[in-house]
Amino acid sequence: MTHPDRSPADLRLAQVFALDVPPPRDPAFTLQVMARVAQRKLAFDVARGAVATAFAALFLWALWPVLSKAFDPIAVQAWRAMGPAAAALVVVASILALERVSGRFGYAR
Secondary structure (H helix, E strand, O other): OOOOOOOHHHHHHHHHHHHOOOOOOOHHHHHHHHHHHHHHHHHHHHHHHHHHHHHHHHHHHHHHHHHHHHOOHHHHHHHHHOHHHHHHHHHHHHHHHHHHHHHHOOOOO
């Protein structure tokens, strides 16, 4: 079992080095695993954000009677007038945050 241009020592070394060769990789499997990890991380981030938003809304709802008494009626009317602007700001901030998150996971255009 000799090779014409290799010595038996070279063949033995080649066999020894062949034992250290890493196993072949499956790129499709690797991509599937990475996609699942990214989906789980995104779902966790969205759930964490939803829970934090719900707690913040509940906290503000509970404090609103105290806060409305603390501000004079003019300030309360000003807050009511700024409501649509605040809602628009929240929508724009949410869109920007979603674009940033989608860029982090490689979904950005």
